[in-house]
Amino acid sequence: MKKKNEWEKMRVSFDLDEVLFVDPATHKTEDRLPFPFCKIYKERLRKGTPELIHSLQSLGYEVWVYTSSFRSESYIRNLFRCYGVKFDGIVNAKRHLAEVQSKSSRILPQKVPSRYHISLHIDDESVICSYGKEFGFDAYQLDAEDDEWKEKVIARAEEVKHKKEIQSSLQNKAR
Numbered sequence: 001m002k003k004k005n006e007w008e009k010m011r012v013s014f015d016l017d018e019v020l021f022v023d024p025a026t027h028k029t030e031d032r033l034p035f036p037f038c039k040i041y042k043e044r045l046r047k048g049t050p051e052l053i054h055s056l057q058s059l060g061y062e063v064w065v066y067t068s069s070f071r072s073e074s075y076i077r078n079l080f081r082c083y084g085v086k087f088d089g090i091v092n093a094k095r096h097l098a099e100v101q102s103k104s105s106r107i108l109p110q111k112v113p114s115r116y117h118i119s120l121h122i123d124d125e126s127v128i129c130s131y132g133k134e135f136g137f138d139a140y141q142l143d144a145e146d147d148e149w150k151e152k153v154i155a156r157a158e159e160v161k162h163k164k165e166i167q168s169s170l171q172n173k174a175r
């Protein structure tokens, strides 16, 4: 049974490695953090990450992280706080194992965004994206440097939101 307010806002999640965290040798990145933070947080953010997350949140989306890494939730939160970004939710490998995998008798993919009512997940791995159909989430595959990635992610989110709105109005009519 769906709790009221539980997913009134559509949820979008991002993978970290190769999506929000990229190699500056192959991708444009945000500036390194000032000392001493650059010694604690060595990951480099894909250029435009803070702007995109703020845009999505101001358009009314919840923005989550769903990573198969074991970086702790507080590490991720604190790193992004340095860039002025606050996520609405964070799922790391530890949380996934405890809340998703441990409740299943079969081996699940490393990420099952639909278990957290996430409608759109952005990942560099085609195998994760390919599970969308079976597990009920939409995916956007992002890997290489792309100057238009922010616009493309927003367009995909709007498309998924529109699709969900049509589905729910059809369901309401069928009642």
Ligand SMILES: [Mg+2]
Pocket: 015, 016, 017, 018, 019, 123, 124, 125
């Ligand atoms: Mg990745």
